[in-house]
Amino acid sequence: MASPLADRLRPTSIDSVAGQQHLLGKGKVLRRIIDSGEIPNLIFYGPSGVGKTTVANIIAEKCGKKLYHLNATVCSTQDIKDVIASLDSLECAGGVLLYLDEIQYFNKKQQQILLSYIENGDITLIASTTENPFFYVYNAILSRSTVFEFKTLNNNDIAALLDRGLALVGKDEGKSYSFEKGVRDKIALSAGGDVRRALNMLELCLLSVRYDDQCVITDDIAEQILENNAVRYDREGDEHYDLLSAYQKSMRGSDPDAAVYYLARILAAGDLPSACRRLMVCACEDVGLAYPQIIPIVKAAIDAAMFVGLPEARIPLADAVILVATSPKSNSGEAAIDAAMYDVEHGIGGDIPRHLQNKHFDGEDAEIKGQHYLYPHSFPNHYVKQQYLPDNIKNKRYYTFGDNKNEQKFKEFNDKIKNS
Numbered sequence: 069m070a071s072p073l074a075d076r077l078r079p080t081s082i083d084s085v086a087g088q089q090h091l092l093g094k095g096k097v098l099r100r101i102i103d104s105g106e107i108p109n110l111i112f113y114g115p116s117g118v119g120k121t122t123v124a125n126i127i128a129e130k131c132g133k134k135l136y137h138l139n140a141t142v143c144s145t146q147d148i149k150d151v152i153a154s155l156d157s158l159e160c161a162g163g164v165l166l167y168l169d170e171i172q173y174f175n176k177k178q179q180q181i182l183l184s185y186i187e188n189g190d191i192t193l194i195a196s197t198t199e200n201p202f203f204y205v206y207n208a209i210l211s212r213s214t215v216f217e218f219k220t221l222n223n224n225d226i227a228a229l230l231d232r233g234l235a236l237v238g239k240d241e242g243k244s245y246s247f248e249k250g251v252r253d254k255i256a257l258s259a260g261g262d263v264r265r266a267l268n269m270l271e272l273c274l275l276s277v278r279y280d281d282q283c284v285i286t287d288d289i290a291e292q293i294l295e296n297n298a299v300r301y302d303r304e305g306d307e308h309y310d311l312l313s314a315y316q317k318s319m320r321g322s323d324p325d326a327a328v329y330y331l332a333r334i335l336a337a338g339d340l341p342s343a344c345r346r347l348m349v350c351a352c353e354d355v356g357l358a359y360p361q362i363i364p365i366v367k368a369a370i371d372a373a374m375f376v377g378l379p380e381a382r383i384p385l386a387d388a389v390i391l392v393a394t395s396p397k398s399n400s401g402e403a404a405i406d407a408a409m410y411d412v413e414h415g416i417g418g419d420i421p422r423h424l425q426n427k428h429f430d431g432e433d434a435e436i437k438g439q440h441y442l443y444p445h446s447f448p449n450h451y452v453k454q455q456y457l458p459d460n461i462k463n464k465r466y467y468t469f470g471d472n473k474n475e476q477k478f479k480e481f482n483d484k485i486k487n488s
Contacts, residue, residue, distance in 0.1 A: 114218030117262030172204035220261025358398035398470035418458035
């Protein structure tokens with residue numbers, strides 16, 4: 069049985085690796101390290117299918133070390149001990165390079181077993197992770213390693229690999245495969261920068277047309293393949309939080325097109341609660357007092373979405389997301405509460421003024437007896453000047469009126485009653 073297309077196209081030299089030019093281009097640090105042949109402990113951080121394992125394999129071949137490949141999701145402590153036991157063997161005379169995939173799943177004890185061998189150079193560690201290593205990898209390993217971030221490939225890089233894959237399979241099978249116009253770029257775009265995913269989809273397309281007279285990958289074939297291979301994301305990983313961040317920032321940035329796109333990706337993964345929560349936060353935080361009526365409107369849309377469930381939930385959510393994205397913006401309410409929270413958390417303030425306290429008996433030591441609270445509704449415009457903040461911060465200002473039409477109207481009203 070032929071190996072997967074992604075393996076058959078796997079590069080064997082640094083120059084043939086697609087993308088990652090910020091790391092592997094001429095003169096870049098990682099490229100210089102690889103070319104030197106003296107490989108330190110490395111951590112490769114980035115999404116799946118962007119070349120982390122490929123580069124590790126090339127490094128192992130180039131530096132002449134014995135390569136061991138372990139996956140932290142399934143390997144045991146005994147697997148680590150087996151690698152260590154091989155250090156004195158003839159085949160490991162040039163040293164050992166351990167490629168440890170998904171290192172974030174290694175527990176502290178497993179990492180501690182490796183530490184001394186990493187420190188004395190018996191084992192060179194190249195670890196990879198799809199999660200931020202500064203959050204998920206123990207400091208003891210981090211402090212002995214250099215972190216390099218791999219990025220998703222652009223569409224042009226993916227498209228070039230699709231052409232290579234098409235040509236390779238055609239040559240091996242003696243067939244003339246081709247793409248219908250626009251189909252190659254559609255597959256490249258849908259891969260989301262993941263080489264392995266792109267080549268796997270191409271392989272499915274090729275299998276679908278293998279026995280056709282023309283062997284043309286049509287738009288209809290591609291659509292069927294793509295529909296059954298929709299992008300998913302890990303709800304606990306970096307991509308989850310990156311997607312939610314992009315979703316909220318697009319609404320805040322008044323871009324309804326980007327906002328509904330990220331909403332679609334979240335809903336495609338079935339994550340209705342996260343879509344609703346971020347939408348509600350954005351309505352309060354980023355629109356806020358510029359259009360305060362939006363808060364109950366968005367809440368009603370969320371209630372409707374949770375009531376009907378997916379897929380119909382997409383409709384009220386889309387309405388609400390577009391409303392938030394296109395509404396005037398103000399974060400004056402958030403800024404006010406954050407400033408007040410800062411003072412509270414740092415002990416800035418003091419006793420509540422006596423006239424604001426709940427009515428209770430004055431002790432004999434009270435200099436002024438009686439509450440002396442002024443009831444605003446008993447005065448013109450329902451306003452009377454009196455102190456509300458504690459003495460130590462009586463002149464503090466937490467809220468500043470936003471420059472939007474709604475808040476400026478309220479400012480005009482407040483200035484009028486306070487200056488009359």
